[in-house]
Amino acid sequence: MTSDSSPESSNDAARVYDGVRRGIVEGDFLPGSRLVEQRLAEKFECSRTPVREAVRRLESEGLVVVERNRGARVRPLTEHEIADLYDVRARLEGYAASLAASRHEHADLVVLRRALDRFERATDAGLRSRDDRAVVRELDAANAEFHEALLTMSRHTRIRSLVHSAVDAPLVFQALQHFEPGELERSATFHRLIADAVTAREPERAERLMVEHVLQGRDTLLAGLSAFDDVADLFAGRRG
């Protein structure tokens, strides 16, 4: 689930936005840590102006919190908030899936199938070596492509940004899901079922399957979190 702005965006603000966002998602900026404008400006070799813009955008997307005159920090998340976000996400993506089933055009199906295949290949690789960073990154990218394809097919101008508001913040924990045994296969299965329901233009089934898929992901993640309470503490911003 990456943003619309491609990483090689020519303007500085978008470049900083992509960089900081990736830094947050991949764990280089830990939750609770401060994002000082001057520091980021030096890191990305530009002035504070585009940095400000990037940070404010991240704020409006819920990845960082800024307090007036006190600056920005990476938003810490409690287990409770993660669960809530996944519940909203389930509803939003479920709705998107039902729209996709109703509204898709033939060309969309090609894109969807390609995303499906990519995810299955990534799954195979992931089953062999799930601690290879490149493999994990490919898994996440393939997963994002599948979900993005459905958002596009829904023909709903705004739903993409709405889904991102719910999805992006918990993305920090994404990696945890891949370590749960069976989760990769489960995801692949659901992706296929969802694609089938959408292809057959069955909105209700597509919605139900998507809701269940997302809730599965929620539970896997929460299970992984409580298995690593110290990690949970870390991500909640309670530095030790």
Add this chain to the structure above:
Amino acid sequence: MTSDSSPESSNDAARVYDGVRRGIVEGDFLPGSRLVEQRLAEKFECSRTPVREAVRRLESEGLVVVERNRGARVRPLTEHEIADLYDVRARLEGYAASLAASRHEHADLVVLRRALDRFERATDAGLRSRDDRAVVRELDAANAEFHEALLTMSRHTRIRSLVHSAVDAPLVFQALQHFEPGELERSATFHRLIADAVTAREPERAERLMVEHVLQGRDTLLAGLSAFDDVADLFAGRRG
């Protein structure tokens, strides 16, 4: 549904944000019209820097669109998009209502009741003179207070901003709803029923009622729109 930042924010950026937002919602800036940074800076008596911040924030909330190096304009909406936004809103606020029914604390009910009373008073005034701008503004404010109260009671940190993403843009048309005969009473009735379901801690009923309430609003609005096709054209940015 007004933003969290109170209008008397000491901050220039927030002041401009509030001002432009109000200008869009109240029709002073028509959809499709350009928002030139320098112009806004003069109007709000500050430099372009805070104006930029305000405009970018409005962009991320979907009220304006900006094209690179070409500036911002008030986002035009098609009837189709309005319908889609209301559908998402129904689901999101329905979810929020069910959460509110499950999670509210006793003190919340006082706030909810006050909002309810305020809306009923505003309704009475509205039935007498529905073309008085002050009365309409009070109606909108009371309505916003009711919906905001439920969002607060849902104890879901992020749902407020999600709902606003779906609600804010079509707010431009809000006024149209008040002219549909019977709509004010219908709204008041639903508000009361929703409040009752929430108070009685019945999440499913609260959700159903809220979904229906929002969809009623959608239909009223669309009916009003097609009754004024020229107005619709105007708001869609097709200037004549």
Add this chain to the structure above:
DNA sequence: CATGGCCGGATTGTGCGCAATCGACGGCGC
């Protein structure tokens, strides 16, 4: 020892100027 006011460094908020970019207009050749 607890408390409150004061000061200095760090960081954000804002103003302002210049360079880059885009669209419109008009001149040129055909």
Add this chain to the structure above:
DNA sequence: GCGCCGTCGATTGCGCACAATCCGGCCATG
């Protein structure tokens, strides 16, 4: 008359400096 190209004005993108604000520590006082 029509399409192409260069120039120009309008506007945004960005860098930079100064002002406003906040936090921590220090000191005086009770």
